[in-house]
Amino acid sequence: MMEKQISVLQIVPGFSPQINGIGDYARIFERHFEEDSSVASAILVCNTSWENSPAPTRIHLFSLKERSSNALEASLERLPFKPNIIFLHFSNFGYDKRGTPSWLFHGLKKWLSNHSQVHLITFFHELYAMGPLWKSTFWFSILQRYVTRNFAKISKYCITNNSVYARWLLKNKKDADVLVLPVFSTIGEPLKVPNWSTRKKQAIVFGNKGQKELLYRENLRDLIYWLKLFNIETIIDIGSKPQINSAFLGTTPVSFLGIAPEEKISEILMDSQIGFINYSFGILAKSTIFSAYSSHGMLPIIFNKKINFSPDFKPFEHFIPSGKIPSLGDSLPEKIVKDVFKQYSQRNSFKQCNEIIRKFRNLTS
Numbered sequence: 001m002m003e004k005q006i007s008v009l010q011i012v013p014g015f016s017p018q019i020n021g022i023g024d025y026a027r028i029f030e031r032h033f034e035e036d037s038s039v040a041s042a043i044l045v046c047n048t049s050w051e052n053s054p055a056p057t058r059i060h061l062f063s064l065k066e067r068s069s070n071a072l073e074a075s076l077e078r079l080p081f082k083p084n085i086i087f088l089h090f091s092n093f094g095y096d097k098r099g100t101p102s103w104l105f106h107g108l109k110k111w112l113s114n115h116s117q118v119h120l121i122t123f124f125h126e127l128y129a130m131g132p133l134w135k136s137t138f139w140f141s142i143l144q145r146y147v148t149r150n151f152a153k154i155s156k157y158c159i160t161n162n163s164v165y166a167r168w169l170l171k172n173k174k175d176a177d178v179l180v181l182p183v184f185s186t187i188g189e190p191l192k193v194p195n196w197s198t199r200k201k202q203a204i205v206f207g208n209k210g211q212k213e214l215l216y217r218e219n220l221r222d223l224i225y226w227l228k229l230f231n232i233e234t235i236i237d238i239g240s241k242p243q244i245n246s247a248f249l250g251t252t253p254v255s256f257l258g259i260a261p262e263e264k265i266s267e268i269l270m271d272s273q274i275g276f277i278n279y280s281f282g283i284l285a286k287s288t289i290f291s292a293y294s295s296h297g298m299l300p301i302i303f304n305k306k307i308n309f310s311p312d313f314k315p316f317e318h319f320i321p322s323g324k325i326p327s328l329g330d331s332l333p334e335k336i337v338k339d340v341f342k343q344y345s346q347r348n349s350f351k352q353c354n355e356i357i358r359k360f361r362n363l364t365s
């Protein structure tokens with residue numbers, strides 16, 4: 001028996017050739033959708049400055065030229081196909097500089113009310129910003145929560161990438177169906193990786209410029225400690241070049257790769273032992289860099305001042321928390337690497353996409 005055709009429209013705040021993490025994430029979903037003959041899909045890019053790349057692509061792309069509820073409704077009406085699933089990738093600052101994309105909510109809500117056969121599934125990549133009482137971030141946070149809560153209420157399913165966000169969504173939407181899917185690697189998912197012990201004595205620092213500068217500035221002593229402990233001979237810094245005082249950490253040289261193609265980065269990760277990252281332990285499941293380290297069989301070392309571990313990933317099982325540790329033993333690093341790679345293989349993009357397609361079928365059957 002043939003399965004019923006599912007027509008999916010992904011909505012994203014940006015897309016290639018622009019640098020946009022959520023757009024990259026949606027692109028990988030799109031690749032998997034293409035491989036399923038029962039799924040037809042397209043992407044609507046809600047960025048007024050976005051222009052499609054001239055490079056050939058099989059992805060059906062549409063753009064929004066104005067961020068308003070009326071423009072969104074008009075764009076949805078003009079689509080050359082009729083979706084029965086709207087798959088919204090929600091990140092409040094992606095759609096509005098203050099993090100309050102009311103235009104997106106009102107446009108979608110009105111359009112959905114006139115198309116009752118269409119179902120909204122929302123992937124909450126972000127919820128809202130936080131800040132002290134005396135900063136504007138705090139006051140906008142109140143409105144951001146209100147907008148985010150409204151999106152949850154009109155969604156048939158809510159998906160998010162970590163347990164902290166899932167608890168908030170469950171608290172703010174009665175009878176919510178919330179699926180937790182830790183983010184997958186957007187720069188490759190090797191089926192097999194080299195043994196950890198046979199790799200180069202090489203460490204990686206990966207991320208945006210600000211994150212890396214914070215890592216180098218606030219954790220210099222700890223970084224040098226880990227470099228010595230694992231006898232690391234070189235560091236490769238990937239991404240926009242940070243402003244640091246020296247091309248050495250202690251006696252270890254730093255090589256700045258800059259922005260590079262996914263394939264090149266993937267090759268380097270598979271040849272490296274250690275991956276450093278500055279990130280909150282509590283929401284580690286939303287870090288694509290942590291997932292990249294995990295998917296390439298590296299040992300992730302996480303730097304953060306706040307000890308707020310979450311149930312998604314456990315210290316000394318899926319990563320090593322920063323700080324001076326008297327002894328890891330000879331076998332623990334390799335055990336962590338094997339466990340984290342095995343765990344990643346059970347949550348890779350292929351398996352997550354299949355899980356989401358099952359959700360689509362539940363709504364359209």
